[in-house]
Amino acid sequence: TQKRAPQSEMAPASVSLRATILCLLAWAGLAAGDRVYIHPFHLVIHNESTCEQLAKANAGKPKDPTFTPVPIQAKTSPVDEKASQDQLVLVAAKLDTEDKLRAAMVGILANFLGFRIYGMHSELWGVVHGATILSPVAVFGTLASLYLGALDHTADRLQAILGVPWKDENCTSRLDAHKVLSALQAVQGLLVAQGRADGQGQLLLSTVVGLFTAPDLHLKQPFVQGLALYAPVVLPRSLDFTDLEVAAEKIDRFMQAVTGWKISSPLMGASADSTLVFNTYVHFQGKMKDFSLLAEPQEFWVDNSTSVSVPMLSGVGTFQHWSDAQDNFSVTQVPFTESACLLLIQPHYASDLDKVEGLTFQQNSLNWIKKLSPRAIHLTMPQLVLRGSYDLQDLLAQAELPAILGTELNLQKLSTDNLRVGKVLNSIFFELEADEREPTESTRQLNRPEVLEVTLDRPFLFVVYDQSATALHFLGRVANPLSPA
Numbered sequence: 001t002q003k004r005a006p007q008s009e010m011a012p013a014s015v016s017l018r019a020t021i022l023c024l025l026a027w028a029g030l031a032a033g034d035r036v037y038i039h040p041f042h043l044v045i046h047n048e049s050t051c052e053q054l055a056k057a058n059a060g061k062p063k064d065p066t067f068t069p070v071p072i073q074a075k076t077s078p079v080d081e082k083a084s085q086d087q088l089v090l091v092a093a094k095l096d097t098e099d100k101l102r103a104a105m106v107g108i109l110a111n112f113l114g115f116r117i118y119g120m121h122s123e124l125w126g127v128v129h130g131a132t133i134l135s136p137v138a139v140f141g142t143l144a145s146l147y148l149g150a151l152d153h154t155a156d157r158l159q160a161i162l163g164v165p166w167k168d169e170n171c172t173s174r175l176d177a178h179k180v181l182s183a184l185q186a187v188q189g190l191l192v193a194q195g196r197a198d199g200q201g202q203l204l205l206s207t208v209v210g211l212f213t214a215p216d217l218h219l220k221q222p223f224v225q226g227l228a229l230y231a232p233v234v235l236p237r238s239l240d241f242t243d244l245e246v247a248a249e250k251i252d253r254f255m256q257a258v259t260g261w262k263i264s265s266p267l268m269g270a271s272a273d274s275t276l277v278f279n280t281y282v283h284f285q286g287k288m289k290d291f292s293l294l295a296e297p298q299e300f301w302v303d304n305s306t307s308v309s310v311p312m313l314s315g316v317g318t319f320q321h322w323s324d325a326q327d328n329f330s331v332t333q334v335p336f337t338e339s340a341c342l343l344l345i346q347p348h349y350a351s352d353l354d355k356v357e358g359l360t361f362q363q364n365s366l367n368w369i370k371k372l373s374p375r376a377i378h379l380t381m382p383q384l385v386l387r388g389s390y391d392l393q394d395l396l397a398q399a400e401l402p403a404i405l406g407t408e409l410n411l412q413k414l415s416t417d418n419l420r421v422g423k424v425l426n427s428i429f430f431e432l433e434a435d436e437r438e439p440t441e442s443t444r445q446l447n448r449p450e451v452l453e454v455t456l457d458r459p460f461l462f463v464v465y466d467q468s469a470t471a472l473h474f475l476g477r478v479a480n481p482l483s484p485a
């Protein structure tokens with residue numbers, strides 16, 4: 001396996017980050033206002049008046065009200081995913097120009113962080129034999145949520161990791177957590193609001209934050225209320241962490257009961273005296289227009305001598321495509337909606353997967369999106385159902401930032417009790433399925449010899465991208481579609 005050079009220098013990265021943000025905003029046609037050329041970060045930092053409020057809040061006067069979460073076994077009504085989608089659609093409908101610009105800016109910051117963390121992910125896990133999936137938006141949202149609860153050095157470091165280093169010790173260059181979290185909700189809203197004309201969305205995206213605490217831990221109300229800016233559903237619940245295996249089981253059972261999602265949140269490696277587990281759960285469901293599920297499972301080659309039999313989707317259409325003859329990979333873009341798409345990246349030689357991942361999943365790599373051009377294509381690919389969890393503490397430690405979520409962290413705006421963070425997790429449940437409708441005219445006309453056959457029957461990479469917020473919602477790698485992620 002090839003190791004990537006560590007990207008631990010924050011400062012140089014942030015300089016190029018600012019230039020790239022301007023570039024990308026311009027490319028996305030969003031940098032219409034001149035203001036963004038003056039300072040793109042003004043969209044997400046505090047102003048004089050919010051600084052005053054912040055100073056008051058930090059001084060703890062009046063004292064923030066607190067509460068202890070209800071026990072995890074208490075009766076809870078199920079999460080209504082439809083209602084949270086409707087709420088996101090409403091959020092998207094109310095966005096003004098500046099809100100959209102802010103969403104795009106936060107989207108770009110999340111992409112940068114997402115690529116860095118993805119790099120750590122693949123280094124930490126080595127060669128992935130199954131599938132792996134990461135949500136840059138959830139990574140950014142989770143760290144921005146902790147930033148909301150952080151003070152002092154913890155806040156400084158989190159702000160730097162989020163890509164907007166705090167330089168002049170002046171509150172007016174502090175990241176405004178509320179602005180960032182609302183922008184993240186806008187990013188989600190922009191994705192699900194598209195293509196809803198027929199009343200049924202092409203895309204579903206649900207974010208639920210689970211805040212699991214030891215029984216006597218007090219959480220600050222303003223913190224939990226702030227999280228609701230980002231996640232439509234926040235579930236604070238208390239349970240006993242002394243037996244971590246039992247605790248993990250209880251959490252998984254609870255989440256399955258309220259959401260219906262079968263995702264696990266592993267607590268292995270956490271300390272038994274932990275008092276907080278923070279997990280951002282994300283469910284994505286994408287319907288591929290005019291694709292159908294093939295009657296028989298098809299062979300997928302895990303390597304050059306092993307195949308597995310997997311359900312596959314197939315569809316014909318005019319898709320954006322590009323084949324890089326020099327670096328030996330192809331990209332096919334399948335639209336979900338006007339601005340959101342699935343990008344499928346296939347190495348020409350299966351053994352090049354790591355190399356191609358290194359070329360495409362990196363900070364300045366969105367360049368390849370610009371090289372795509374339309375082609376008539378018959379595409380066949382696995383029907384994906386992926387589940388994956390990753391621990392941001394592990395990943396940040398790998399990024400040589402061990403102290404940030406370690407023991408000495410200051411989360412006094414989350415709780416002033418003796419807080420010990422056990423795990424900071426993202427758990428992803430990702431589904432791609434066929435949206436079978438009557439074949440359209442264009443589909444039928446495409447039965448011509450010049451139709452290019454693209455078959456993803458070997459390891460590939462994928463991205464869910466939304467241009468309206470310049471956001472990469474998911475980065476994934478499928479070495480074997482049947483293995484648990």
Ligand SMILES: *[C@@H]1O[C@H](CO)[C@@H](O)[C@H](O)[C@H]1NC(C)=O
Pocket residue numbers: 047048049050179
């Ligand atoms: C400061 O930001 C807040 C929150 O975004 C906004 O409501 C307020 O109008 C801003 N104040 C100034 C002086 O720009």
Ligand SMILES: *[C@@H]1O[C@H](CO)[C@@H](O)[C@H](O)[C@H]1NC(C)=O
Pocket residue numbers: 170171172
């Ligand atoms: C912080 O920055 C603002 C505007 O950039 C300025 O007006 C203010 O005087 C600065 N405050 C301090 C303490 O430096």
Ligand SMILES: *[C@@H]1O[C@H](CO)[C@@H](O)[C@H](O)[C@H]1NC(C)=O
Pocket residue numbers: 303304305351
């Ligand atoms: C199969 O793959 C392995 C390692 O990826 C390689 O060493 C071997 O030469 C390949 N065999 C063939 C027939 O291509």
Ligand SMILES: *[C@@H]1O[C@H](CO)[C@@H](O)[C@H](O)[C@H]1NC(C)=O
Pocket residue numbers: 325326327328
């Ligand atoms: C791409 O494949 C060709 C052979 O088909 C090879 O000569 C070339 O070196 C490959 N390029 C890279 C960057 O590996």
